[in-house]
Structure formats: structure tokens, C-alpha cells
Amino acid sequence: MSRNNTKTSQSSQTSFRGLQILSGDLKKKRDDLNLKTKKFITDLQKIETDINTSLKKAKDEYKKKRDYWNNKVKELKDKKIEYKTLFEKLINEKNLLQKKTKTSDKLVSIKQVERKIDNLERRIETENLDIAEENAIVDMIKKLAESKQEFLSQQENSDLFKIERKIEIVKINLNRIYEQLNKWSNKSQENHAKMLEIFQKVDELREQKKKMEEELIENKKTADRYHEQFIQVMNQRKKFSKGKKPYKPSKKPFVRSGHYHKKNEMIEKMKKDKLAEALEKQKAGKKLNLFEARLILGQSER
Numbered sequence: 001m002s003r004n005n006t007k008t009s010q011s012s013q014t015s016f017r018g019l020q021i022l023s024g025d026l027k028k029k030r031d032d033l034n035l036k037t038k039k040f041i042t043d044l045q046k047i048e049t050d051i052n053t054s055l056k057k058a059k060d061e062y063k064k065k066r067d068y069w070n071n072k073v074k075e076l077k078d079k080k081i082e083y084k085t086l087f088e089k090l091i092n093e094k095n096l097l098q099k100k101t102k103t104s105d106k107l108v109s110i111k112q113v114e115r116k117i118d119n120l121e122r123r124i125e126t127e128n129l130d131i132a133e134e135n136a137i138v139d140m141i142k143k144l145a146e147s148k149q150e151f152l153s154q155q156e157n158s159d160l161f162k163i164e165r166k167i168e169i170v171k172i173n174l175n176r177i178y179e180q181l182n183k184w185s186n187k188s189q190e191n192h193a194k195m196l197e198i199f200q201k202v203d204e205l206r207e208q209k210k211k212m213e214e215e216l217i218e219n220k221k222t223a224d225r226y227h228e229q230f231i232q233v234m235n236q237r238k239k240f241s242k243g244k245k246p247y248k249p250s251k252k253p254f255v256r257s258g259h260y261h262k263k264n265e266m267i268e269k270m271k272k273d274k275l276a277e278a279l280e281k282q283k284a285g286k287k288l289n290l291f292e293a294r295l296i297l298g299q300s301e302r
Contacts, residue, residue, distance in 0.1 A: 033223035062195035069188035
């Protein structure tokens with residue numbers, strides 16, 4: 001064998017060895033990215049499950065409770081308006097009756113009677129009275145007490161007294177309504193706050209999902225590039241083997257999974273959705289991020 005042939009043989013062996021190393025490196029990078037793609041899809045499915053679970057909890061638990069207490073509050077507010085209207089009506093009736101009757105005179109008379117009774121009782125306690133004088137004072141006190149009772153009896157049977165009693169009852173009911181309104185409004189607000197907290201969590205998950213979808217598409221595109229490079233290198237290797245056809249990839253997907261086709265469809269759908277969103281933003285004159293700009297550029301180059 002000549003020196004030139006020897007050099008050519010050594011060079012071929014070196015090139016073949018280099019292609020072996022390169023193909024192995026490309027295969028490893030491709031497979032690592034495919035595993036990463038698989039993990040992305042698993043994580044996305046988990047996020048989607050978390051989103052659906054959270055939304056269901058917000059709707060079936062907190063929104064339902066909030067709406068229940070809101071309805072109770074609404075009913076109670078209607079009741080409050082009813083009682084306030086009645087209260088104002090009774091006050092007006094009381095004012096009209098007070099103008100027609102001499103209630104103030106009766107009150108003055110009662111106070112005068114009470115004052116006389118107090119003075120007479122004080123005389124018995126402080127003055128040195130004989131039996132006849134003390135009995136006479138006691139008789140006067142009895143008559144005054146009877147007079148007071150008569151005034152009170154007349155007052156209790158009067159229309160004014162009856163209205164005042166109704167006013168007191170309405171005031172008691174209004175106070176109870178205000179207490180219940182405060183209590184039920186707090187319950188409604190508590191459930192509303194918890195519902196909003198879940199919605200905020202869902203928004204964060206959606207943002208995380210959106211970012212992960214973008215990373216998934218980029219990861220898949222990089223894996224496809226490594227796979228194409230790997231096929232090219234394998235074809236070059238085949239040229240060193242006489243009588244063998246160029247290397248062709250297996251008809252089976254290089255990611256050996258029964259869900260490969262479905263995953264590819266999912267990725268393609270994500271890309272289309274992201275492209276549609278980017279085009280809408282571009283049409284509206286909004287600023288595009290780097291990923292959206294690359295999607296539109298890639299579409300225009302096809």
C-alpha cells in the first residue's frame with residue numbers, strides 16, 4: 001500500500017470516527033430534548049388539571065356560598081326598608097296625636113303628683129307627728145297614688161301610648177336587622193375574598209402555562225433541528241460503508257411513545273394559537289415579544 005493510500009485510509013478512519021462521535025452527541029442532545037418535551041407536556045397537563053380543579057372549587061364552593069349570603073342580605077335589606085317605612089309612618093302618627101292631645105299637661109300632672117307624694121313621705125320621716133296627723137298624711141298619699149295610677153291608666157289606653165309601644169317594637173326589630181346585615185355581609189365578603197384568591201392563583205397558573213407552552217415549542221423545534229442534523233451525519237457515515245444505502249430514519253417516531261402523535265398535534269396547536277395571538281397583537285399595534293416576533297417571521301418565510 002502506498003503512502004498516499006495509507007494517509008487516505010487514516011484520514012477516512014479519522015473522519016468516520018469523528019462522525020460516530022458527532023452522531024452520538026447529536027442523538028444524545030435530541031433524546032435529552034425529547035425527554036424534556038415529554039416532561040413539559042406532563043407538567044402542562046398537571047397545570048391544566050390544577051386550573052380546572054381550582055375553578056371548580058371557586059364556583060361550587062365559594063361562589064355558591066357568596067351568592068347564598070348575598071341573597072340573604074338582599075332579602076334582609078328589603079325587610080329593613082319595610083321596617084324603616086313603618087317606623088317613619090308611626091313617628092308621623094305620633095306627632096299628629098301629640099298635637100291633638102294635651103300629653104304634656106298630663107305628664108306635668110303626674111310629675112306634680114309624684115313630687116307631692118315625695119314631700120308627704122319626707123314629712124312622715126322627718127317631722128314629729130302624732131298618730132292622727134300621720135294617718136291623715138297617709139290618707140293623702142293614698143289618694144295621690146290613686147290619682148297617679150288613674151293618669152297612667154288613661155295614658156296606657158291612649159292611642160299615643162299604643163303607637164309608642166309599636167315604635168319601640170319596630171326599633172328593636174330594626175336593630176336586629178342591622179346586626180344580621182352586618183353578620184351576613186361579612187360572610188359574603190369572606191367567601192368573595194376566597195374566590196378572588198383562587199382566581200388570582202388561576203391567573204398565575206395560566207401565565208405559568210403560557211410561558212411553559214412557549215418553552216415547549218422552542219424545545220421541540222430545537223429537538224427537531226438536532227434530529228435533522230443527526231440524520232445528515234448518519235447519511236455521511238453510510239457513505240463510508242460500501243454497498244449500503246444512505247441512512248434513512250425509522251418510520252416509527254424517534255420518541256417511542258404511544259402518545260407521540262397526540263403530543264405533536266398538541267404542540268402544533270399551541271404554535272398556531274400563539275401565532276394567532278401574535279398576529280392579533282401586531283394588527284392592534286401592540287408590542288410583540290421576541291418569541292411572538294419569531295413566530296410571525298417564521299410564518300412569512302414559508
